[in-house]
Amino acid sequence: MSQTKNNVPKNNVSKNDVRLVLLGGLLASALVAAGVMLGMGLSLAKGSDFDLLKLHASASSTGKTVSLATGLVNNGDEAVYILDHLNGNLQCWLINNRTNELGGVYRTNVLAALGGGKEGQDADLVMTTGNFEFNNRGGTIPAQSIVYVADGNTGQAAAFGFTFNKANIQRGNVEEGELTLLMSYPIRENQLREQ
Numbered sequence: 001m002s003q004t005k006n007n008v009p010k011n012n013v014s015k016n017d018v019r020l021v022l023l024g025g026l027l028a029s030a031l032v033a034a035g036v037m038l039g040m041g042l043s044l045a046k047g048s049d050f051d052l053l054k055l056h057a058s059a060s061s062t063g064k065t066v067s068l069a070t071g072l073v074n075n076g077d078e079a080v081y082i083l084d085h086l087n088g089n090l091q092c093w094l095i096n097n098r099t100n101e102l103g104g105v106y107r108t109n110v111l112a113a114l115g116g117g118k119e120g121q122d123a124d125l126v127m128t129t130g131n132f133e134f135n136n137r138g139g140t141i142p143a144q145s146i147v148y149v150a151d152g153n154t155g156q157a158a159a160f161g162f163t164f165n166k167a168n169i170q171r172g173n174v175e176e177g178e179l180t181l182l183m184s185y186p187i188r189e190n191q192l193r194e195q
Contacts, residue, residue: 060127060128060129062125062126062127064085065084065085065086066082066083066084066085067081067082067083067085067125067126067127067149068080068081068082068083068127069081069083069127069128069129069147070129071129071130071131071145071146071147072131072144072145073094073143073144073145073164074141074143074144074166076097077094077095077097077103077166078094078095078097079092079093079094079095079143079145080092080093080095081127081129081147083110083125083127083149085123085125086123087109088109088110088111088114088123089107089108089109089110090107090108090109090110090127090147090149090160090179091105091106091107092104092105092106092107092147092162092179093105094106094143094164094169094175096169096170096172098170099172102174103164103169103170103173103174103175104164104169104174104175104176104177105174105175105176105177106162106164106175106176106177106178106179107176107177107178107179108160108178108179108180108181110125110149110158110160111123113149113156113158113160113181113184114149114150114151114154114156114157114158114184115151115154115155115156116154123151123153124151124152124153125149125150125151125152126149126150126152127147127148127149127150128147128148129145129146129147129148130145130146130148131144131145131146132144132146132161140163140164140165141163141164141165141166142161142162142163143161143162143163143164145161146159146160146161146182147159147160147161147179148160150187155186155187155188156184156185156186156187157184157185157186157187158181158182158183158184158185159181159182159183159184160179160180160181160182161179161180161182162177162178162179162180163177163180164177
């Protein structure tokens, strides 16, 4: 390296050096892209469970009087959970992945599980979903999706699940059933709720 008038080092990088670095980066990017494409091709050719064309989202949103959440139920089956804050009614709509239509409706009322709130009261409810792999018991399959609901007023949380008959739904039948209480538990210490 040579020095300028102010003793600041002068960079002696030639245009050829810059071209070589750019060419090396381009070559490395091409190799990475080829490797990714080769890996995807081998994965799909082997019948891997990794399917790039199927996406699943689990999300939840809460408004003043209603909450919505989605959850993966079982091998591509998706459900939408709807909670009405005004009356505590929780519904689950299971989508038939063959017909893309309603395949099942499962219902419960969450107020008793959350400490006995009353209909019409200003409930402070939130809801989300999670996944849990239950043991399969024959034709009736426990959904791998659990819906969790909490009430800020009572300080209680509860988890609900359901079972469904996938073969029945795939035949085009709409199942109706109950969302079953799996557990209910206080989210605050007793002395905090009493204050």
